[in-house]
Amino acid sequence: MKGSLDSExxxxxxxxxxxxxxxxxxxxDEIADDVLLFSDESGLELDSVDGLxxxxxxxxxxxxxxxxxxxxRRVVTTINDLADYLQPE
Known part of the structure; x- marks a missing residue:
């Protein structure tokens, strides 16, 4: 199953x-699947150390x-993008 379709x-x-x-x-539950993770909208307040x-x-x-x-930056954009990268099918 494609990662972005796998809720678990x-x-x-x-x-x-x-x-x-x-x-x-x-x-x-507060993190939207399609919000940019490294943006203020995500609520995570991620920085470069978090990226590492x-x-x-x-x-x-x-x-x-x-x-x-x-x-x-291409892979770890949103939860959906990351999930699809890690679990393509």
Whole structure:
């Protein structure tokens, strides 16, 4: 199943982001699937250090290496985009 269609997988990703970036003041339910993660609208207040944490977490949990900043920005845009990248079918 494509990642953006898998509600459980997207919830797992949201929870992982919250835990890895120490954003406990927001719940997974408050993060919209299609909002830009590195924007004020997401409520996560992510910065470059959080980006590094996310990159390391993706490598550890999904064996995905996103070392190129351009590729990282393309993949980690929204929860839907990230889910589709990690679970294409």
């Amino acid at each position: 997988f997207k919830l797992r990703l949201k929870t992982m982001l919250i835990e890895e970036c120490d954003k406990e003041e927001i719940s997974a 944490q996310i990159s390391m977490c993706l490598q550890m949990h999904f064996k995905v290496r996103l070392v190129d900043p351009k590729e990282f």
